[in-house]
Amino acid sequence: MWGIELRYKAEVSLARQIFLSLKQRILAGEISQGEALPSTRELAKGLGASRNTVCEAYDMLLTEGFIVSHQGAPSRVAAGLHLTTKKAPVPAARKQEQAPILWDFKTGQPDLSQFPRQLWSQLVHAAANNLTTQQLEYSGPKGYEPLCEEIAHWLLRSRSMEVKSEDVYITSGATAALHLLVDILNKAGHAFALESPSHPGIRTVIADRGYPLQWLLVDEQGADISTLQGKDICAVYVTPSHQFPLGGILPAGRRAALLRLASEHDFYIIEDDYDSEFRYTGPPVSPIYSMDSSHVIYVGTFSKTLFPALRIGFVVLPKQLQKSWRHSRNYMDVQNPILEQAALTQFLHMRKMDKHVQRMRRIYGEKRKVLLNSLENTFGASVQQWGDASGLHLALCFQGMEFGKQFVHDCRDAGIRISLVTQYCPMNDHHKDKLLLGYGHLSHIQIQKGIQALYEFIAERA
Missing domain, CATH: 1.10.10.10 (Winged helix-like DNA-binding domain superfamily/Winged helix DNA-binding domain)
Incomplete structure (x- = not known):
C-alpha cells in the first residue's frame, strides 16, 4: 500500500x-x-x-x-518539499587490476613489526583507567601538559635541545602543524620559501591557499641559502638535519646565514626534523633551533619513530606566536586524543622511547648496509649515494640515466614500487637521474631480491 x-x-x-x-x-x-x-x-x-x-x-x-x-x-x-534530483553519473569501468607489488621501496615507512605493541597496549589501557574525569574533558589547544614536559626532556636527551615545556604544543602530526603555521605566518605580499626538491605536502598546503612561493635550490649539502632573497619573505621551510629527499646536512655556515636573514628581515624558519634520530655514523645532528631559537619554529613527529597511525607531533613555538596558535588550533580541532597522549607520556617517561630508538637505529643501520652492498654488487660504480647516512630512505644517482613517470609506471607493472626525485621538484626538470628507495620496512631478503629485480628491469630497458 x-x-x-x-x-x-x-x-x-x-x-x-x-x-x-x-x-x-x-x-x-x-x-x-x-x-x-x-x-x-x-x-x-x-x-x-x-x-x-x-x-x-x-x-x-x-x-x-x-x-x-x-x-x-x-x-x-506540507508545501515546498519536492526536490528535483539529478541522476547519479554512471561509474566508470574499473581499470584492469594491477600486478601485486613484490618489491616495495616506498619511502617514510618504519618497520612496524619491531614496535612493542604489547607494552603500548598496556600503556593505553592504564591511561584509560588512571585518567581523572577532569582529564577526559576538553583540554584546550596546547595539549596534554605532562606530555609537553616529557617531550622537552626527550629533546634534551636526544638532540641536546634546551626547551621549556611551556613552549611545546602538541599537534595531530607534522602536517597539521604546517597547516596552522602557514596561516599564522602568512603576510600579504610575502612569499614562503621552500627547498626544491621538498615534500609535496607543505607545497600543497601553501599553494592551495594561493600564497606565493619562492624556491631554494638544493645541492648535496642541503638548501643553498645564497639563492634566498630575504626581502618579502614570511617564512622559510627547511629540513636541515636530513634534507628531504636528497639527504644532505645543512652546514653551520649556511645555518648561520639563514638565521641572520631571518633576524634582518623578520621572518621565521620552520625547521622540520622528521627523522634525525635515525643516524648511523654518529649522534643526531643538532637542530638550527640550538643555534638561535628566536626566529625558529621546531616541528617534530613520532610517526616514523613509532608508527604512522600515531597522529601525534609537536611544535616548539616562540612566545610571540603562541596566542595566534592557540586561537587557530582551538577553532580547528581543539586537541589530540587524550589516551594516546597519556600513553606516549609514559613511554617517554619510562625511557622506552630511548631504548626503542637505539634498537631501531641498529636494525635500520644493518638494513642500510644490506641495501648498499646489494647496490654495489649489482650496479657497481654506476650508482652514487646522495646525502648523509641517516633516515629510512636513500637518494641514488644513476649516472647517465634519466627517469620519468613512464619508468615508474613500468616498474609498477613489473611489481616494483619506486619513487623519482623529480616528483618532489616543483618544475620536474632537476635530478632526473635520481631515484628514491625506502628500506626501513623491508627485510634483508626483500632488499636483496628487490635490488636484483630493479637491476634486471633497468638492464632490459637499456
Whole structure:
C-alpha cells in the first residue's frame, strides 16, 4: 500500500521504514503537496501493521515538517518539499587490476613489526583507567601538559635541545602543524620559501591557499641559502638535519646565514626534523633551533619513530606566536586524543622511547648496509649515494640515466614500487637521474631480491 514494503527482519524498525518510504516519495514529488495521507487506521490495515506503528511514523513526519495535521482533518503533505534530483553519473569501468607489488621501496615507512605493541597496549589501557574525569574533558589547544614536559626532556636527551615545556604544543602530526603555521605566518605580499626538491605536502598546503612561493635550490649539502632573497619573505621551510629527499646536512655556515636573514628581515624558519634520530655514523645532528631559537619554529613527529597511525607531533613555538596558535588550533580541532597522549607520556617517561630508538637505529643501520652492498654488487660504480647516512630512505644517482613517470609506471607493472626525485621538484626538470628507495620496512631478503629485480628491469630497458 502506498508503495510501502515492510521488511520484518530488518534492523530498521517498522515505524521508521514507513517514515522513510513516505519521506522519499514526498521529496520525489510522487505524493504532492497538500495531498492527504490515509488515516493511521486505514494505512495500518493495508500494511498489516499495528496502528501504534503507523502513528509513530506519522509523528516522525510531523516532527520533521513533512506533513501538517489539524484535529479532525486528515494529515496532509506540507508545501515546498519536492526536490528535483539529478541522476547519479554512471561509474566508470574499473581499470584492469594491477600486478601485486613484490618489491616495495616506498619511502617514510618504519618497520612496524619491531614496535612493542604489547607494552603500548598496556600503556593505553592504564591511561584509560588512571585518567581523572577532569582529564577526559576538553583540554584546550596546547595539549596534554605532562606530555609537553616529557617531550622537552626527550629533546634534551636526544638532540641536546634546551626547551621549556611551556613552549611545546602538541599537534595531530607534522602536517597539521604546517597547516596552522602557514596561516599564522602568512603576510600579504610575502612569499614562503621552500627547498626544491621538498615534500609535496607543505607545497600543497601553501599553494592551495594561493600564497606565493619562492624556491631554494638544493645541492648535496642541503638548501643553498645564497639563492634566498630575504626581502618579502614570511617564512622559510627547511629540513636541515636530513634534507628531504636528497639527504644532505645543512652546514653551520649556511645555518648561520639563514638565521641572520631571518633576524634582518623578520621572518621565521620552520625547521622540520622528521627523522634525525635515525643516524648511523654518529649522534643526531643538532637542530638550527640550538643555534638561535628566536626566529625558529621546531616541528617534530613520532610517526616514523613509532608508527604512522600515531597522529601525534609537536611544535616548539616562540612566545610571540603562541596566542595566534592557540586561537587557530582551538577553532580547528581543539586537541589530540587524550589516551594516546597519556600513553606516549609514559613511554617517554619510562625511557622506552630511548631504548626503542637505539634498537631501531641498529636494525635500520644493518638494513642500510644490506641495501648498499646489494647496490654495489649489482650496479657497481654506476650508482652514487646522495646525502648523509641517516633516515629510512636513500637518494641514488644513476649516472647517465634519466627517469620519468613512464619508468615508474613500468616498474609498477613489473611489481616494483619506486619513487623519482623529480616528483618532489616543483618544475620536474632537476635530478632526473635520481631515484628514491625506502628500506626501513623491508627485510634483508626483500632488499636483496628487490635490488636484483630493479637491476634486471633497468638492464632490459637499456
